[in-house]
Amino acid sequence: MQEPALVRNAISENLFNRVAAYVPGLNAKGALPPSAQRPWQKWVDAELGFRNHWYPVLPSRGIPEGGHRAVKVLGEEILYLRRGGRLYAIEDRCAHRGTRFSVRPLTFTNDTITCWHHTFTFDLCDGRIRCLLNDPNSAMCGQKGIKTYPVREVKGVVFTFIGDIMPPPVECDVAPGFFDEDVAICVADPYVVKANWRLGAEGGFDPGHHFIHNWSTWSACTGLPMTFGWVPNKEVVVETNMYQADKLGHNGFTRLASKSDVTSTSAWIPGRNGSADSEVVLPMARGFSPEQREAYEKSSYDGTVGGWMPGSLKVDWWPAPGIVHNEYYVPRDADSHYYFQVGWFRSPDPKLREEWANGELGQLRWKIPVVDQFTIDDATAREATHEFYAREGGWQQERTAPFDVELLMWRTFCSDHARGVQKVEHTQGKFPR
Numbered sequence: 159m160q161e162p163a164l165v166r167n168a169i170s171e172n173l174f175n176r177v178a179a180y181v182p183g184l185n186a187k188g189a190l191p192p193s194a195q196r197p198w199q200k201w202v203d204a205e206l207g208f209r210n211h212w213y214p215v216l217p218s219r220g221i222p223e224g225g226h227r228a229v230k231v232l233g234e235e236i237l238y239l240r241r242g243g244r245l246y247a248i249e250d251r252c253a254h255r256g257t258r259f260s261v262r263p264l265t266f267t268n269d270t271i272t273c274w275h276h277t278f279t280f281d282l283c284d285g286r287i288r289c290l291l292n293d294p295n296s297a298m299c300g301q302k303g304i305k306t307y308p309v310r311e312v313k314g315v316v317f318t319f320i321g322d323i324m325p326p327p328v329e330c331d332v333a334p335g336f337f338d339e340d341v342a343i344c345v346a347d348p349y350v351v352k353a354n355w356r357l358g359a360e361g362g363f364d365p366g367h368h369f370i371h372n373w374s375t376w377s378a379c380t381g382l383p384m385t386f387g388w389v390p391n392k393e394v395v396v397e398t399n400m401y402q403a404d405k406l407g408h409n410g411f412t413r414l415a416s417k418s419d420v421t422s423t424s425a426w427i428p429g430r431n432g433s434a435d436s437e438v439v440l441p442m443a444r445g446f447s448p449e450q451r452e453a454y455e456k457s458s459y460d461g462t463v464g465g466w467m468p469g470s471l472k473v474d475w476w477p478a479p480g481i482v483h484n485e486y487y488v489p490r491d492a493d494s495h496y497y498f499q500v501g502w503f504r505s506p507d508p509k510l511r512e513e514w515a516n517g518e519l520g521q522l523r524w525k526i527p528v529v530d531q532f533t534i535d536d537a538t539a540r541e542a543t544h545e546f547y548a549r550e551g552g553w554q555q556e557r558t559a560p561f562d563v564e565l566l567m568w569r570t571f572c573s574d575h576a577r578g579v580q581k582v583e584h585t586q587g588k589f590p591r
């Protein structure tokens with residue numbers, strides 16, 4: 159699939175206008191419309207994720223030949239097995255009486271799994287009942303049994319389609335460029351973040367959140383201050399956000415960061431009742447000489463930050479020119495998600511690509527500075543925000559500021575383009591097989 163031709167188009171302005179009415183300070187009339195009419199309602203409903211999309215679930219290295227892994231994705235319990243060189247993903251729930259196969263996965267042949275409880279034996283390819291070992295002539299043989307999940311393994315990542323429709327190409331649900339032949343992918347071990355997946359997808363894109371990274375290890379190691387967060391106006395938002403929206407293609411948008419990057423190293427907290435104002439200097443800028451301060455404030459990050467359906471972020475470049483940081487927020491259940499991070503490096507040299515994907519290059523230039531020393535702070539922020547949205551009515555109570563407008567545009571964009579919403583019934587096995 160080709161890199162999408164991102165264009166500035168009417169979508170930007172249209173989205174801006176649809177959400178602006180909900181942001182105090184952007185809303186000319188002052189009164190906010192009723193929350194029931196929010197254009198991002200589907201986002202609010204998607205506590206368990208968007209259905210009928212592909213998700214990265216495991217690194218290929220996590221499931222060697224003969225191995226198995228049980229994983230919960232969008233609330234569905236899935237068992238992965240690699241047998242005879244082929245990777246299978248099946249519902250981890252026996253059709254007979256629901257026993258979890260993963261407790262003792264019995265694969266007497268490479269293309270079947272036998273339930274360890276009462277011998278029902280299922281075809282790993284289509285989930286049909288192959289036979290019952292204790293009743294070979296059973297009329298159930300050949301009948302529908304368990305759900306099997308489409309999987310596609312690319313560049314060391316196992317993607318899985320969660321849904322009921324004929325899956326579109328996996329490329330549609332992966333940030334553009336991932337599949338390019340000259341792109342090498344370094345895959346970090348995904349880990350569970352105890353926060354709803356939407357807080358991940360919002361947090362990565364959130365232009366105002368950069369403040370947290372002033373306390374990131376990466377910032378301390380490089381000596382570079384971050385910002386107080388970006389505060390773009392309407393002109394900047396419409397100018398810098400470029401969209402791709404295709405029915406069967408990449409859906410997402412990209413912000414050109416440099417144009418909205420307001421870099422100052424200090425701010426003021428007004429004093430009360432006539433007392434003096436207090437200056438706050440960003441931690442890593444404390445002690446800067448005037449020249450250092452000026453040099454830093456003039457510098458600008460010229461990369462792009464993009465959000466892609468069904469929930470990923472692509473930062474081109476980070477942490478250094480030529481390296482792309484790409485992260486996926488894979489719903490696990492209502493209260494947690496997998497933080498699946500990959501680093502890209504483009505090179506015509508296959509040896510260099512191998513060194514990036516499986517050697518020290520990707521580890522030293524991307525994984526350690528970004529995964530270990532930077533995005534860990536994003537995960538902490540999500541966990542600190544989770545309770546508010548999960549149990550305290552955060553979707554109704556939040557008090558959005560003008561710099562949240564792009565975040566609301568992202569919610570709305572996703573609501574417009576999601577192929578479906580995962581429901582509680584899906585987590586209870588109530589789906590077609």
Ligand code: FES
Nearest residue numbers: 252254255273276
């Ligand atoms: S529960 Fe699996 S065979 Fe009975």
Ligand SMILES: [Fe+2]
Nearest residue numbers: 361362367536
């Ligand atoms: Fe961040």
